[in-house]
Amino acid sequence: MTAQLPAPSVAGTEEPPSAVLEVTDLQVHYGLRRRRRQALHGVSLSVAPGETVGVIGETGSGKSTFARAVLGLVRASAGRIVIGGHDVSAYGNRQWRGLRRRGVVQYVFQDPLRSLDPDLTIGESLAEPLLVHGVPRDEAAERARAFLPRVRLSDELLDRLPGELSGGQRQRVAVARALVTEPRLVILDEPVSALDSANRVQVLEILRELRATGVALVFISHDLGSVAGIADRIAVLHQGELVEVGPARDVITRPQHLYTRLLVSSAPTLRTASADREERKALRALLHA
Numbered sequence: 001m002t003a004q005l006p007a008p009s010v011a012g013t014e015e016p017p018s019a020v021l022e023v024t025d026l027q028v029h030y031g032l033r034r035r036r037r038q039a040l041h042g043v044s045l046s047v048a049p050g051e052t053v054g055v056i057g058e059t060g061s062g063k064s065t066f067a068r069a070v071l072g073l074v075r076a077s078a079g080r081i082v083i084g085g086h087d088v089s090a091y092g093n094r095q096w097r098g099l100r101r102r103g104v105v106q107y108v109f110q111d112p113l114r115s116l117d118p119d120l121t122i123g124e125s126l127a128e129p130l131l132v133h134g135v136p137r138d139e140a141a142e143r144a145r146a147f148l149p150r151v152r153l154s155d156e157l158l159d160r161l162p163g164e165l166s167g168g169q170r171q172r173v174a175v176a177r178a179l180v181t182e183p184r185l186v187i188l189d190e191p192v193s194a195l196d197s198a199n200r201v202q203v204l205e206i207l208r209e210l211r212a213t214g215v216a217l218v219f220i221s222h223d224l225g226s227v228a229g230i231a232d233r234i235a236v237l238h239q240g241e242l243v244e245v246g247p248a249r250d251v252i253t254r255p256q257h258l259y260t261r262l263l264v265s266s267a268p269t270l271r272t273a274s275a276d277r278e279e280r281k282a283l284r285a286l287l288h289a
């Protein structure tokens, strides 16, 4: 199913700006022949400059597949991906690597060790994307240092390796690394799921603040509660299909799809009337009927 999206609008502009990410009818399959399974069934989603879109769904709904496809880490079997106005759908591995290396689309994964080179100090890790952009070494080091307060880290950490940091500190470094070049688009795949609640709250606050830089964020999470306070719009994935997309407030207060109702009613941190166990059971039965 392809969800119809409202045209993105940004206050103060007459013409809607062109999307930083435009995904149309994206299909992804895994496996070959008899083992071939479809993970995404024609997903369409567009993200406007500066917009934060939350993508939520339960385990196995296709969230990471969506993230990986948009980063060129898994090949789409059909559909179109346009990033910053460039159609990248037919890119080969080398072109995708170049795109990621140039930081056209940045990313933060659940496990920060996947986004950070274990052999680079924090200072080197933060300076590296700037060096790739041609920023002189001294300036890159200074900009890396200057970015640290924005993710609430002390510059005492600059000479440490990722393995010498706590999980929460590492994730804040991964966020800093993704944002230090001021990219237009960052994909965050479960960025707070591995953190304890204090670190989760802090990283969510940091992301909320960093939105002011004008970056567009695609925030992927199984936890509607994490996404609710930060997303402008929420897209709901269910079994590889986008079943609902809308302004965050509407999706939370007036969920249209049965599956979204189930997610909302299962999120204890949301200030909505959460359903009891019996109600959720009934919703599940309806959903699978």
Ligand SMILES: Nc1ncnc2c1ncn2[C@@H]1O[C@H](COP(=O)(O)OP(=O)(O)OP(=O)(O)O)[C@@H](O)[C@H]1O
Binding pocket: 030, 031, 039, 057, 058, 059, 060, 061, 062, 063, 064, 065, 066, 222
């Ligand atoms: N490399 C792979 N090979 C085969 N099947 C895969 C592969 N990766 C994912 N899948 C399947 O694709 C579907 C979507 O998986 P995906 O990881 O995108 O879901 P998800 O919503 O991110 O789940 P989770 O929240 O558990 O990470 C699942 O059925 C999964 O088993």
